[in-house]
Amino acid sequence: MHVFSALAMCATLYYCLANFNDDLVHSRRRLRLILATFALLHCLVLVGFELSASLIRRDPIYLLANTVFVFCLLLLLTGLSRPAVRDNGNPSQASQQTLPVPAHWLTTYEALQTLLAQGIYREPELTIGLLAERLDIPTHQLRTLINQQLGCKNFSHFINQYRLAYAAEQLRDLAHARTAILSIAYDAGFNSIGPFNRAFKQAYALTPGDYRRQHLSAVQSSSKDCTGS
Template sequence: MTSLSVLNSALLVLSVALVLLHVSATRAKPNKARTLFAIFCGSIAFLMCKQLSAASIGPYQFLIGIGASATCNAYWLFSRVFFRRRDAIKPQHLYVAVAIALLVAMNQIYMFLKGMAVFTPAPDALVRYILVELTLLLSSCILVLTFWEGCRGFGKDTFEGKAQRILFLSVFVFALAGSKIAKGLLADNPQALEYIISAITLLVMVSTQILLMWRYTNHLDFLTTIPLRERLQPSAATDATKATDSRGELSPLARQIRDLIIGQAQYLQENLKVSDIARELDAPEYLISKAIRTELGAANFNQYVNTLRIAHAQTLLADPDHLKTSILAIGLDSGFASVGPFTRAFKTKTGLTPSEYRQNLQAK
């Protein structure tokens, strides 16, 4: 019989999973990262329901367990969306994630049929062995790939991006190592093991929610509170920017464009085009361009994106941690394809080349 305290820990994990699922699924500004995290939390909730109901419903618990087939695979897709700026999820990635989900579901169906005495374990031991080993193999590969997503591009990321990666990797390594060590040391104490696993699960969910808020809330608020052109050149704020700031509420499409380009840092993507945003938002290109001209205070898409890129470059040029970073590297990190377009766009906006801008900052 499962003790009351273990049940309480499972109930706590279930409650937190449902709360975070609700938060992610009902956001006014949904995106792929939040959607995948919501799926992950839903899968954890199914897992906890299975654990809580095991003693009372017997083999039917495994039918609930089918819903817990999007844990490590969903989290891998989340990591790709969170850390990659372009082509984060392609069909082949979905195929792998679905394959793992199907293996987990098949294993749960197998256990249900076995529990209902549809067949005896002796003749089908090989089937069970294949299902378990394939699931473990693919899941282990996915965990390695998830870790790699946090490491990939670390050196080229911004200071804030590096901090987010460090948090992600620290929690990820702690969760993996902690669960493996706990299973080895507490094999004879399942109750203590359940506490540790519950605590690790809570840590992963809460830290991921913090990362989402950090990336898609705080970052957006910071960038949209102060008009970009005022940050670049206080005396050169145009009438269009002032009109945008005084207009108040943006249209739903303009908010989506702003949230995608700024909130998800799409402007740092090299060779970003109107068609990329139109495809992401499933909206016509001419409407995207119109919203940028009439509501976001830019003459065209390229000007809007370059303004954001230059603001990012200014932040890097002013950062003491990037004093030795080359102008080329800063331009590439800011979304420009080469140093020439970066230098020209920077001088057009600020009146200075990136090198002159850095020298002026150092002289102050």
């Protein structure tokens, strides 16, 4: 039981901290820190009891309390792990904010839209910190803007909307009909084909290959109809 608890706490620590910077929801970021703190303290308590000669570590009440604590912590962790892939609808509508932009955000919002129009999302190593530097604003302000005004709950999803929309445009283009899907994924800003395929299928309900075939065949059929008429 103690081994399971220790593994569960280590997994909790990793998940909370590994995705901390990507999370744009302030309340959820606080929850990550709280969960990570409790997981670390629980690990220290477990180690302390294992190294001591205390009989409490064999007490059924202690074992039950330990089990309940681990269960509750993992239950809270599942709330953090719910995907937010469709925060803002179809990737093709990524540039549309979900709420009117307040006057005090307008300059920053317009600067952000300019960078996005220039294709900054195609930089594979782009992080929210780097984007905030380019906008010359604090990172927490950019988190607030993207979360509250653009309706995205994590930075990866926000950027991937633009990357997927760009990739879909390339896949629909006859001029890129022979371009490898891997090349399009890299050009859009993805680091590997696996995450690109999964994100694309989740967004468009088709694999990139199927999406390309469907749209290019429709374009070719339309061209034949026009030629025939």
